[in-house]
Amino acid sequence: MVNANQPQERQRLLKGIAFAAGLLGSLAFFGFFPGLPHVIDGGAILVSVGVGALASWVCGRRVNRPG
Template identity: 60%
Template sequence: MIEPPRPKSPAPACRTEPTSHTRRRPELAAFLTGLTATLALFAFFPGLPHVIDWGATLASLTVGGLTQWSYRSWITRTQS
């Protein structure tokens, strides 16, 4: 038995504000960039001990969080 074609649903309305999914990826990228850059500094910078200890890990997480926060504030300032 052949069913008649169903009408297509209307297209979703365009959103002017970014969704949480579109904002989450760049914020994650900003966090990972800050984290990686700080870990690389502690690992390869001459004169520093080339050991990744708890202090370097906590500093890297802090810098990653600050990078993510600064990206978020920059985006909200430019969208206004």
């Protein structure tokens, strides 16, 4: 039997993975990129959450795209 919520569950999982990847990727950038003061402060955390949210939104748009 096919679960009626399967596409929504897949989309939710993919959006969560995209958010985590964006968050961790941008935190790694702020922590290890040469030339930056290797300090994770409040601004870096806010930017990282924003990047994660943007990645999640883009993933959601691509999953819902017709075709």
